[in-house]
Amino acid sequence: MFNKSRLPRREFIKLAVASGLSTYFLSSCRRNQQTANEPTNADLIVINGRIATQDENRSFVEAVAIANGRFIATGTDKEIIAYKGDNTQIIDLGGRTAIPGINDTHTHLIRGGLNYNMELRWDGVPSLADALRMLKEQAARTPAPQWVRVIGGWSEFQFAERRMPTLEEINAVSPDVPVFVLHLYDRALLNRAAVRALGFTKNTPEPPGATIQRDRSGNPTGLLIAQPNAGILYASIARGPLLSPEDQINSSRQYMREMNRLGITSVIDAGGGGQNFPDDYQIIEQLHSRGLLTVRIAYNLFTQRPGQELEDFERWVKITKPGQGDDFYRNNGAGEMLVYSAADFEDFTEPRPDLPQTMEEDLKKVIGLLAENQWPFRLHATYDESITRFLNVIESVNREIPLTGIHWLLDHCETISDANLERIKTLGGGIAVQHRMAFQGENFLKRYGKEATERTPPIQKMLEMEIPVGGGTDGTRVASYNPWVGLYWLVSGKTVGGTTLYSENNRFDRMEALRLYTANADWFTSTVGEKGAIVPGQLADLAVLSADYFSIPEEEIRGLESVLTIVGGQTVYADQEFSNLAPPPLPVSPDWSPVAYYGGEQYSQQKSNQISLSTHLSTHVGCCLPASLNSKISNNLSASLLNSASGFSGWIGGMGCGCFI
Numbered sequence: 026m027f028n029k030s031r032l033p034r035r036e037f038i039k040l041a042v043a044s045g046l047s048t049y050f051l052s053s054c055r056r057n058q059q060t061a062n063e064p065t066n067a068d069l070i071v072i073n074g075r076i077a078t079q080d081e082n083r084s085f086v087e088a089v090a091i092a093n094g095r096f097i098a099t100g101t102d103k104e105i106i107a108y109k110g111d112n113t114q115i116i117d118l119g120g121r122t123a124i125p126g127i128n129d130t131h132t133h134l135i136r137g138g139l140n141y142n143m144e145l146r147w148d149g150v151p152s153l154a155d156a157l158r159m160l161k162e163q164a165a166r167t168p169a170p171q172w173v174r175v176i177g178g179w180s181e182f183q184f185a186e187r188r189m190p191t192l193e194e195i196n197a198v199s200p201d202v203p204v205f206v207l208h209l210y211d212r213a214l215l216n217r218a219a220v221r222a223l224g225f226t227k228n229t230p231e232p233p234g235a236t237i238q239r240d241r242s243g244n245p246t247g248l249l250i251a252q253p254n255a256g257i258l259y260a261s262i263a264r265g266p267l268l269s270p271e272d273q274i275n276s277s278r279q280y281m282r283e284m285n286r287l288g289i290t291s292v293i294d295a296g297g298g299g300q301n302f303p304d305d306y307q308i309i310e311q312l313h314s315r316g317l318l319t320v321r322i323a324y325n326l327f328t329q330r331p332g333q334e335l336e337d338f339e340r341w342v343k344i345t346k347p348g349q350g351d352d353f354y355r356n357n358g359a360g361e362m363l364v365y366s367a368a369d370f371e372d373f374t375e376p377r378p379d380l381p382q383t384m385e386e387d388l389k390k391v392i393g394l395l396a397e398n399q400w401p402f403r404l405h406a407t408y409d410e411s412i413t414r415f416l417n418v419i420e421s422v423n424r425e426i427p428l429t430g431i432h433w434l435l436d437h438c439e440t441i442s443d444a445n446l447e448r449i450k451t452l453g454g455g456i457a458v459q460h461r462m463a464f465q466g467e468n469f470l471k472r473y474g475k476e477a478t479e480r481t482p483p484i485q486k487m488l489e490m491e492i493p494v495g496g497g498t499d500g501t502r503v504a505s506y507n508p509w510v511g512l513y514w515l516v517s518g519k520t521v522g523g524t525t526l527y528s529e530n531n532r533f534d535r536m537e538a539l540r541l542y543t544a545n546a547d548w549f550t551s552t553v554g555e556k557g558a559i560v561p562g563q564l565a566d567l568a569v570l571s572a573d574y575f576s577i578p579e580e581e582i583r584g585l586e587s588v589l590t591i592v593g594g595q596t597v598y599a600d601q602e603f604s605n606l607a608p609p610p611l612p613v614s615p616d617w618s619p620v621a622y623y624g625g626e627q628y629s630q631q632k633s634n635q636i637s638l639s640t641h642l643s644t645h646v647g648c649c650l651p652a653s654l655n656s657k658i659s660n661n662l663s664a665s666l667l668n669s670a671s672g673f674s675g676w677i678g679g680m681g682c683g684c685f686i
């Protein structure tokens with residue numbers, strides 16, 4: 026069953042040149058060429074595994090050799106051991122399954138990292154009783170002026186009780202510490218302390234496209250509902266206290282470690298509201314310059330100023346360009362927000378929103394500019410009706426400035442029609458899909474019925490048409506950042522609540538599902554052949570799994586994690602029998618952080634059917650900025666809202682905003 030995959034040196038160099046590998050690597054090859062036919066000494070050899078290479082033949086191999094951060098050979102143990110030199114490290118996988126490192130083609134890692142240590146994650150918590158217990162414990166340890174934040178990534182259908190918490194329950198577990206519970210981007214539950222902290226009163230006017238629920242006397246109850254404008258939700262989140270810069274560094278590192286724990290080695294960061302380039306990239310850039318990134322990040326630039334989107338991109342095309350950076354941190358073009366008038370909210374509890382008539386004109390200016398500058402771009406697109414209009418614009422730009430060679434894509438595409446898939450195919454675009462339906466499927470089903478749900482989104486059709494398709498999570502707010510939940514959704518066709526959405530013809534074979542997050546993902550960074558498969562010449566990123574993805578019961582897929590994650594030939598995460606290879610522990614700061622007590626998502630931690638308090642690792646107490654010092658973000662965002670095409674500005678005035686995408 027094991028296929029040998031080892032290229033003769035000349036072929037290997039040809040491949041390396043063709044796929045644009047680093048000069049560092051090529052010079053090392055040329056050096057080695059002079060030593061005739063001796064195999065290169067590997068830095069690391071991994072043996073005795075069931076390694077799913079994700080090469081074109083979907084081969085499995087036993088062993089792999091790594092040198093200078095790249096795979097140099099794959100094959101049987103016997104073949105690969107020939108690459109052992111005096112200083113070669115050997116890791117015996119003991120028969121475990123390994124895969125190429127996961128590449129999430131749409132997530133919000135940079136923003137998520139800045140906030141991770143402040144968030145109590147309900148992703149995968151099995152019951153509302155557990156969720157409320159965690160909330161109560163966390164409220165008791167959270168110092169003023171901090172809040173307890175549960176910021177998306179969960180669905181009421183995952184709970185045994187199959188319902189959301191009530192305001193009474195939230196007030197009961199935390200009478201004094203502000204609690205903000207975001208449910209996807211459709212509503213938020215605030216306790217009374219949070220209502221006070223945000224200054225919502227009887228006199229607060231109703232925001233356009235959203236509702237502040239009130240009691241008989243007109244006082245806000247604490248329930249905020251997007252109908253479907255999520256501005257009220259993200260504006261409110263952004264008004265909470267931030268972490269100090271030091272703690273943001275710790276938080277970003279903890280979040281990357283969490284990614285590594287799930288086998289993620291690369292992501293494409295889709296930007297986000299409040300994620301203004303270059304100001305809000307300072308923490309991640311600092312980590313990059315200190316060599317502390319453990320996840321490769323390709324980042325897209327997301328406009329921040331409604332009505333001034335063109336100016337944002339005009340500025341950015343002058344100061345940076347796609348591809349700028351390196352294997353760990355690189356500009357990936359524009360999006361997922363190109364113009365605010367094109368934002369179609371994905372709240373399936375509400376009717377589909379119609380985009381304003383100005384959208385086409387706004388979008389054409391921006392895409393025209395990007396095409397002129399040969400910038401790849403991505404665009405948030407939920408509904409077919411919006412997509413029809415987006416494609417009108419893209420076709421019109423393409424007639425004037427051909428998009429040939431530019432890897433542009435639409436994100437999400439839940440309800441896209443075959444006709445629009447044809448148009449994307451003709452234009453040479455791609456589609457990045459995410460498991461948002463695993464969290465909102467029940468609501469979609471209720472509103473649109475079974476037949477429509479069956480092809481929401483029509484991923485098999487996209488692949489049949491040979492459109493590039495990448496898999497992703499859209500973590501952290503509208504879905505969990507756990508890619509195994511996405512793989513579970515693709516393979517089982519079920520939501521996190523166990524509701525079946527799809528019949529066989531829109532479900533996936535496990536190998537093919539995994540390809541969306543590995544081999545297929547590279548198209549989305551315009552670096553095809555650079556990573557995503559365990560083949561000679563590619564970046565040496567791999568994950569060794571806690572169980573065999575290919576044979577475990579379907580229900581266990583979402584509980585998978587990595588026990589050994591390697592990025593560029595270096596171990597960035599290790600557990601169980603590989604614990605002695607793990608990098609030094611990184612204590613969580615601030616010490617009250619929920620991450621220090623619960624870790625992050627719970628899908629992989631609920632196998633023992635309990636949520637236990639993890640060891641309290643903190644050794645450093647961080648200081649937190651008071652709300653009044655959040656001026657930078659608040660100012661940026663209030664400026665955004667003052668210009669908002671949604672008409673939200675008149676209501677919201679000086680409130681900040683976060684991101685709804």
Ligand SMILES: [Zn+2]
Nearest residue numbers: 361405436686
């Ligand atoms: Zn989006």
Ligand SMILES: [Zn+2]
Nearest residue numbers: 295361499686
């Ligand atoms: Zn997104």
